[in-house]
Amino acid sequence: MGTLSAILRVPVRSVAIERVEKAEAILLEIRKAIDSNRDEDYIKTKSDMFFNLIPHRLGYDKPILTKQIIARKQDVCQLIKDIVNANESTGWSQLSDAASKYRALNCMIDWLKPGHVEREQVEKLVISTQDEDCPVTIHNVFAVSRSIEEAGYNHSVGNDKLLLHCSRPANFLGILSRIHFNKLIYIP
Structure with missing residues (x-):
């Protein structure tokens, strides 16, 4: 979780799976907007919506303007879901083996x-x-x-x-x- 704690402004356990799924849907909208050459203001607005759902630290919250950035944010979303799913079953216990x-x-x-x-x-x-x-x-x-x-x-x-x-x-x-x-x- 070291990498996520450097990226996220909030503890990973405070990010609900529902928020991650909404954030993933926004990333899909951004990808479609990039593919259809929508204006940058629209994409920046969608980026802000993503960062409201998945709060990032300063420097990691730049507008999502390329497919490469979308891929990185999808990886972050997947990692959050993986960590939350694995840890919810152990009650977020630090002692769980x-x-x-x-x-x-x-x-x-x-x-x-x-x-x-x-x-x-x-x-x-x-x-x-x-x-x-x-x-x-x-x-x-x-x-x-x-x-x-x-x-x-x-x-x-x-x-x-x-x-x-x-x-x-x-x-x-x-x-x-x-x-x-x-x-x-x-x-x-």
């Missing part, structure tokens, strides 16, 4: 012990793809899964392939709440 927050996202996380078959597959893949100039040391491997997708997954197809995804730790909340995956293995 990571497993509780993963459960709130309908995900499960498990540490894979040394010698575990999936861990060995991941280690083998990582080592085979590393660059000699940038060696990798694997400390922990976690398996993250969503039971809804696991239940609908057709294991009989037989074309499973282990893939790696790298991202900043701050991005994982959004990734876990939106992506569809059978199993994601995370190496911190």
